[in-house]
Amino acid sequence: MTAVQRVRLLLADDEHLIRGAMAALLALEDDLLVVAEAASGPEALAMARAHAPDVAVLDLQMPGADGVKVATSLRAELPACRVLIVTSHGRPGHLKRALGAGVRGFVPKTVSAQKLAEIIRTVHAGNRYVDPELAADAIAAGDSPLTEREAEVLELAAEGAPVAEIAERAALSQGTVRNYLSSAASKLGAENRHTAARLARERGWV
Amino acid sequence: MTAVQRVRLLLADDEHLIRGAMAALLALEDDLLVVAEAASGPEALAMARAHAPDVAVLDLQMPGADGVKVATSLRAELPACRVLIVTSHGRPGHLKRALGAGVRGFVPKTVSAQKLAEIIRTVHAGNRYVDPELAADAIAAGDSPLTEREAEVLELAAEGAPVAEIAERAALSQGTVRNYLSSAASKLGAENRHTAARLARERGWV
DNA sequence: CACTGCCCATGACAAATGTCATCCACCCGA
DNA sequence: TCGGGTGGATGACATTTGTCATGGGCAGTG
Numbered sequence: 098m099t100a101v102q103r104v105r106l107l108l109a110d111d112e113h114l115i116r117g118a119m120a121a122l123l124a125l126e127d128d129l130l131v132v133a134e135a136a137s138g139p140e141a142l143a144m145a146r147a148h149a150p151d152v153a154v155l156d157l158q159m160p161g162a163d164g165v166k167v168a169t170s171l172r173a174e175l176p177a178c179r180v181l182i183v184t185s186h187g188r189p190g191h192l193k194r195a196l197g198a199g200v201r202g203f204v205p206k207t208v209s210a211q212k213l214a215e216i217i218r219t220v221h222a223g224n225r226y227v228d229p230e231l232a233a234d235a236i237a238a239g240d241s242p243l244t245e246r247e248a249e250v251l252e253l254a255a256e257g258a259p260v261a262e263i264a265e266r267a268a269l270s271q272g273t274v275r276n277y278l279s280s281a282a283s284k285l286g287a288e289n290r291h292t293a294a295r296l297a298r299e300r301g302w303v
Numbered sequence: 304m305t306a307v308q309r310v311r312l313l314l315a316d317d318e319h320l321i322r323g324a325m326a327a328l329l330a331l332e333d334d335l336l337v338v339a340e341a342a343s344g345p346e347a348l349a350m351a352r353a354h355a356p357d358v359a360v361l362d363l364q365m366p367g368a369d370g371v372k373v374a375t376s377l378r379a380e381l382p383a384c385r386v387l388i389v390t391s392h393g394r395p396g397h398l399k400r401a402l403g404a405g406v407r408g409f410v411p412k413t414v415s416a417q418k419l420a421e422i423i424r425t426v427h428a429g430n431r432y433v434d435p436e437l438a439a440d441a442i443a444a445g446d447s448p449l450t451e452r453e454a455e456v457l458e459l460a461a462e463g464a465p466v467a468e469i470a471e472r473a474a475l476s477q478g479t480v481r482n483y484l485s486s487a488a489s490k491l492g493a494e495n496r497h498t499a500a501r502l503a504r505e506r507g508w509v
Numbered sequence: 510c511a512c513t514g515c516c517c518a519t520g521a522c523a524a525a526t527g528t529c530a531t532c533c534a535c536c537c538g539a
Numbered sequence: 540t541c542g543g544g545t546g547g548a549t550g551a552c553a554t555t556t557g558t559c560a561t562g563g564g565c566a567g568t569g
Contacts, residue, residue, distance in 0.1 A: 450514095450515065450516085451515090451516095452515085452516065475517075475518090476517075476518060476519080478517090478518060478519060478520080479516085479517055479518055482517085482518085483516095483517095495525085
């Protein structure tokens with residue numbers, strides 16, 4: 098055995114092709130060992146419980162529960178397991194959410210496999226790694242200027258629901274809902290709530 | 304050489320990790336040979352011109368030009384090159400658009416590498432392959448009920464622009480725009496143009 | 510030709526949405 | 540304890556949007 102103790106990995110991604118390919122590439126590194134794979138959030142949790150990996154490499158968007166939710170659960174159940182999030186669409190807000198959930202690494206899928214392997218080692222060693230590009234975006238986007246209610250209402254508005262429905266779902270009066278939407282839109286520099294919702298989503302604020 | 308003539312492949316995907324991983328996996332098949340890789344639509348075209356591959360494996364969403372647009376150009380410039388589209392998010396309308404562009408295969412990224420290799424061979428042999436799941440979705444979603452104008456206006460509305468702006472951009476009167484949006488929304492069973500736009504997008508009709 | 514469907518437009522009315530002034534409850538620091 | 544500031548809430552009012560009836564032009568088709 099070339100390495101006395103290999104880093105045991107859990108790989109979670111709903112795209113079989115990608116997961117399998119990542120596994121194949123990481124298998125080339127002789128200090129890494131993929132011990133489990135999962136195709137959904139809940140499955141990832143179950144596999145983690147069963148195999149107690151050193152590092153969990155999670156896709157951000159998965160059916161069931163997204164990577165950050167899985168990370169939150171893992172933090173509670175397996176504090177020794179480091180979490181590394183891999184994503185296609187890096188929204189600034191996701192990064193903050195992920196770091197808040199105790200994630201140790203956050204990288205886009207545009208990295209090469211070698212780089213990924215290095216990052217896995219970094220994370221396993223207890224250090225953090227955040228893709229510089231994504232970090233810059235997150236800093237540029239800054240903090241959400243939205244209050245809690247504004248964000249809540251905006252989220253309900255994102256699917257195009259009419260104000261009446263939003264009001265009901267949020268247990269607010271329609272007037273209040275409109276106020277929140279209005280102030281949120283002006284804070285975001287949008288002309289109406291729909292563009293506001295889109296902007297907020299893009300920046301990961303909802 | 305185990306195979307006298309290998310199938311020469313072009314791989315295009317903007318996610319380096321995935322592209323590299325796919326390349327690595329496909330390289331294990333001794334009748335397949337990756338001769339070029341690209342990370343964007345235009346780059347894919349350039350690489351195709353330079354290497355004249357037998358089969359082009361294209362991601363549907365790429366910067367620059369999407370897979371279908373690349374396929375259209377390829378069909379004109381390199382009719383001998385078969386095109387296989389690989390995608391994460393299979394919208395029903397995309398499939399139809401792709402087939403219209405002369406694409407020979409259409410598969411989600413959830414397939415395994417072995418399966419992908421088989422499909423590449425199928426396509427190379429001149430046959431077609433469409434993922435059964437996606438095909439079923441496409442049939443279920445049916446044809447777009449929208450007229451050309453309705454779709455055009457709905458697309459402009461998708462970003463949340465006010466009617467006045469849409470009217471200007473489409474060179475129509477505001478009343479006409481509202482009529483189109485209204486009829487489009489009722490055809491789609493939506494309460495307002497924003498949900499209508501969302502639905503149309505989901506089904507790949509815009 | 511008559512018919513049908515799509516395109517474009519108009520006007521009027523109803524409903525949803527955006528905007529604003531105002532008010533209340535609460536926390537915090539002087 | 541007394542302001543002052545802030546987040547949250549409300550209703551009235553103006554604007555935007557959705558709906559409907561209507562009409563003319565134009566292309567395809569039985």
